[in-house]
Amino acid sequence: MALSEKRRSQLIATNQQEYQERYAALDFPPAEELAAIQQQRDQLLAELSQQVEIGCHGTKLDMRNLAPGCRSGISGGWSCLFISGRCNCNCFYCPTDQSDLGLPTTNTLTFRHPADYVSYLERFGFNGASISGGEPLLTPKRSLGFLAAIKRRFGSNLHTWLYTNGTLMTRELAEQLRDVGLDEIRFDIGATDYNLKALRLAAGVIPTLTVEIPAIPEEAETLKRLFNELLESGVNHLNLHQLRLTPYNYPRLLPRNSRYLHGEKVTVLDSELAALELIRFGMEQGIELPINYCSFVYKNRYQSESARRRNAIVVAKSHESLTENGYIRTLTLRGERHLLATLQARFSENGFATELWSMSRSGEQLAIHPVLWPLVEPAGLQLQIDYASASQQAAISYRNPFSVVELSPRQKIIIERNRVTASIELTEEQAELYGRRFLVGRPDETSLPEESPWEELTRFERLSEGLQNYY
Numbered sequence: 509m510a511l512s513e514k515r516r517s518q519l520i521a522t523n524q525q526e527y528q529e530r531y532a533a534l535d536f537p538p539a540e541e542l543a544a545i546q547q548q549r550d551q552l553l554a555e556l557s558q559q560v561e562i563g564c565h566g567t568k569l570d571m572r573n574l575a576p577g578c579r580s581g582i583s584g585g586w587s588c589l590f591i592s593g594r595c596n597c598n599c600f601y602c603p604t605d606q607s608d609l610g611l612p613t614t615n616t617l618t619f620r621h622p623a624d625y626v627s628y629l630e631r632f633g634f635n636g637a638s639i640s641g642g643e644p645l646l647t648p649k650r651s652l653g654f655l656a657a658i659k660r661r662f663g664s665n666l667h668t669w670l671y672t673n674g675t676l677m678t679r680e681l682a683e684q685l686r687d688v689g690l691d692e693i694r695f696d697i698g699a700t701d702y703n704l705k706a707l708r709l710a711a712g713v714i715p716t717l718t719v720e721i722p723a724i725p726e727e728a729e730t731l732k733r734l735f736n737e738l739l740e741s742g743v744n745h746l747n748l749h750q751l752r753l754t755p756y757n758y759p760r761l762l763p764r765n766s767r768y769l770h771g772e773k774v775t776v777l778d779s780e781l782a783a784l785e786l787i788r789f790g791m792e793q794g795i796e797l798p799i800n801y802c803s804f805v806y807k808n809r810y811q812s813e814s815a816r817r818r819n820a821i822v823v824a825k826s827h828e829s830l831t832e833n834g835y836i837r838t839l840t841l842r843g844e845r846h847l848l849a850t851l852q853a854r855f856s857e858n859g860f861a862t863e864l865w866s867m868s869r870s871g872e873q874l875a876i877h878p879v880l881w882p883l884v885e886p887a888g889l890q891l892q893i894d895y896a897s898a899s900q901q902a903a904i905s906y907r908n909p910f911s912v913v914e915l916s917p918r919q920k921i922i923i924e925r926n927r928v929t930a931s932i933e934l935t936e937e938q939a940e941l942y943g944r945r946f947l948v949g950r951p952d953e954t955s956l957p958e959e960s961p962w963e964e965l966t967r968f969e970r971l972s973e974g975l976q977n978y979y
Contacts, residue, residue: 511977512963520770520979527774530758534768537777539979542769545777546978552784553975559791566974567806570787573798575718575745577669577692580636584814587634589614589625591651592642597673597699600760601722601751606642612654615815615900617921622657627915629658629666632818636667645676652688659689667691671720673699674706682713692716694747702730704741711742720747723783723801725776726764731786735795748783749802751776771976775804780975805976809833813971819898822923823911826863827877831946831969835928836896838875843889845871854883878947891939893932895968898925928968932961946970 524531537545553562553569560570564582580586590613595606611618612625619625629637637658644651651670658668669692670685685693693714695707698721711717719738721731738746753761753774767777783801790799816834824836831837841848848867851874855865864877876884901922904910908926915921934942938961945956946969956962 511979512958515963515967516770516977516979519772522772523770523774526755527758533762534753534774535766536768536770542978545781549781549784549975549978552788556784556788556791560787564806564810565971567803567809569801570799573745574800575669575692575694575747575798576667576716577636577638577694577718578745578747578800578802580667582810583635584810584817585633585635586814587614587629587632587637588640589619589637589654590641591639591644591654592647594646595641595643595673596646596675597643599673599696599699600757600764601698601724602757603752603754604756609642609647612650617900617902619919621916621918622654624916624919625654626657626661627919628921630661631913631915634666636669638668639670641671643673643676644670645672645681648676648681648684652684655685655690656688663689669694669716669718671696672706674703675700677706677709679709679713682710685710686713686715690714692718694718694720696721698722698724698727702727702734704734704737707743708741716745717743718745718747719743720749722751723748723779723786724751725766725778725782728782728786732789735790735793735797739795739797743797746797746799747802748786748799749807750783750804751779752804769976770979771805772808773804775976777978803975805972809971815899816897819900819923820896822913823898823909823925825866827866827875829878831895833968833971834897835968836898836925837878837968838894838896839878839881840892840894841874841876841884841889842872842892847888848872848874851884855880858883881943881947884943886936886939886943889936889939891934891942893934893942893965895928896925897928898923900924929964932965934961 527534556569561572562569563571577586592612593606593608593610595602611620619628639651639655655668658666668690670690671694674695674697693710697704697707697719700706707717707719753768753776769775769777780803787799787801790797813834817830820830820834820836824830829837841851848871852865852867860880864880866875868874901924904922905924908924910922910924913921913923942965956966
């Protein structure tokens, strides 16, 4: 479903609000120019689709030979632990301040003890964990301690990797990382002006060697010249991610005269174009180095969906369900008591567990699980749909319903549930279309009406398709 003008306007307004008076200095190309550029990008994607594998609803390529950590991320089983907040480099593209050492953190939660983080990984079913920062090698003892604890508990059942700028890498440290079980190491060579000395120290020591850098448009030619050298140095994978603007990196990105795109966050237009061109170049030259473009929309959509889904399992009720996009969905039928009582009896007669529905005390509202939808005849009934999101919190806010997950006697996690939109009420005709599109095993994929509420419903039900629209 194409993004409506209303939704575009909402996102643009959000971007303007984030940057306030600084927004006016950003270069957003005019609509006609962007339409032409998007057409060129889509033509390039069409060409690449004949040679590479495009996946994750059209947001990620090349999928044929991804780094093991990336495969963990796609599955939704990845936890990233920011081991500290301090870095010894000053990259212009860094999205956040890197001056505070702090405590190991993930999803607003801090972990003083490796054992508690291991319990967290186990409780939420992760199959991959990365150590990031800051710069993890500024605190080698801390990084090694957490990695060792993870590997003692999970062994080969959980993939581990570490992000580094490489400035503190030594052969001895690479061997220490290997000895505690590190499976993969990722170097940001953009932080060191594309110097490969550090990654060569880890080559042949850490099982998987990956380079992960932003796709910087003005440095694309430099990177092309490095492809073969990366291979010869033992690099197994090259990950290119899309530059995005943040309030923190704004002062350093602005002088580079970048062109920007609106969206859920402001991103750099030419970063995406550079990444796609680098993939095409690699294919044309027959370079055997696997290249993966990690777009902002991929990261934003998939990581958010995974987090919502992971937490929703804790707080969703038995008559509720999760959408493809990880939101908690509540379906409530409203109508006369005798109609709802008849439905309830029908559910029982067909052998469904009583946990799959919930009747209100008044008998005028019946919340149902989607598995019951084929037994529902919407005539005379209204369908109300509610969506909620679940998130991890370090403390109780007392503003929303919550559940407590105990990791150890010293650490608990709060899973908080909050509504993400007002209730959506559908007519009988709309309810029938909604059921065919979103609730049955073989969904009706005919085009939805453009008017409300279909765009909003689709946004909560489905992961969006394709790379971002240019506007």
